Amino acid sequence: MTHVDMAETGRSTGNTQAAAPAESRAVYWRRRLREGLGPGTWRRGLVVAALALLDGIVMMGHAAIPNRVGSLGSLVETFLPWFGLAVPVLLVCALWRRSLTAMCALVLPVFVWFNLFGGLLTDKSGGGGDVTVVSHNVAEENTDAAGTARKLVESGADVLALQEVTQDNRSAYEDGLAEAYPYHEVEGTVGVWSKYPLSDTRPVDIHMGWTRALRTTVTTDGGRLAVYTAHLPSVRVKLDAGFTANQRDASADALGEAIKNEPIDRVLLLGDLNGTMNDSALANVTSQLRSAQGAAGSGFGFSWPADFPMARIDQILLRGVQPVSSDVLGETGSDHRPVRASVDL
Known part of the structure; x- marks a missing residue:
């Protein structure tokens, strides 16, 4: 009887030991999720967000870029579709920085690019x-x-x-x-x-x-x-x-x-x-x-x-x-x- 009790006790102890790491992992990922979605996510990646907004503003306002200095407006407009390539690069940066601010800012260049060139994809x-x-x-x-x-x-x-x-x-x-x-x-x-x-x-x-x-x-x-x-x-x-x-x-x-x-x-x-x-x-x-x-x-x-x-x-x-x-x-x-x-x- 004592032997059986010891075995049962051992199994109970083993289960507790096996559950502990699983519980620790769950706690760990909950903590990481709270950190990732905490106030810091809005403060991080401000430079990435600024670049995303700039990309969108340039595409949206390309006709307003003056040609008085080096025909800059025409230069931008000649290669305007390629400004969309900045989006995946900035997206990777935003994910790496875990920045909600940058992710939100990327909506602008995506919307403007598809508004300008989406019709050409069909x-x-x-x-x-x-x-x-x-x-x-x-x-x-x-x-x-x-x-x-x-x-x-x-x-x-x-x-x-x-x-x-x-x-x-x-x-x-x-x-x-x-x-x-x-x-x-x-x-x-x-x-x-x-x-x-x-x-x-x-x-x-x-x-x-x-x-x-x-x-x-x-x-x-x-x-x-x-x-x-x-x-x-x-x-x-x-x-x-x-x-x-x-x-x-x-x-x-x-x-x-x-x-x-x-x-x-x-x-x-x-x-x-x-x-x-x-x-x-x-x-x-x-x-x-x-x-x-x-x-x-x-x-x-x-x-x-x-x-x-x-x-x-x-x-x-x-x-x-x-x-x-x-x-x-x-x-x-x-x-x-x-x-x-x-x-x-």
Whole structure:
């Protein structure tokens, strides 16, 4: 009897010893939870919270950032979608700091980013289309113009708009595109190749001193289209001058005036604008036309640089026609990727 009592006592003692660590762990985690959700969670991570608010405010108020100093506003707007990448980084910092303040502050940049760009995440492209157009900066330094011409033919475009057509590479494009595109016009360093007849072609003065824009009428089976192609001045980021976009902005204003005076209702602008639809400095153009990518594409449609696109500076803009699809083609040997869209007349 004594032996049984001792065994039972031992089992009882063992159970108590086994329960003690479990109870201690529960107490430990309750204490940690109280610490994590205590008043300190609002005081921690204030720097992270401030950075989150700043990120959201910059995206929300990008149009108010002035261009007077180094064209800072245009620089921010060119890469505006990438400001969303700060959110996951700040989220990790907020979790690491166990900061409720930072977590709450992150709501602002998330809300603003999805308000600006959430619509681009859905696929709005459809099939068909009366006319397919492609715009491509073929790059003066492209060493395989003939190969680029073959890839452009394979795109299935009815109308091609090319920028950086030079004396050295012009014959390669004329020869390579002649069979598929019997009509073409070149003014300065821009040109249009078409399966449909072209007429009333003339250079457009964008205040550069040489021709980098033209306007032509494309007579399709469904009616006339006024097609513009333009290569606005390049921009650079310099330590002493910031984002050098003043000449581009002046050219964009001149191009916008030409489009404003266009008598044909159906208008397409195909070109390297060296700026995005978010760039308020291009408002004289973008306020009159809408983006095929934004209306009928999928994703951001980044086109430059070709090996790792970070911005869509090659545009297909339109009015008076309905875009049905828009996409970006593969590399061609240029530092830009071609952009394509199909439209209903």
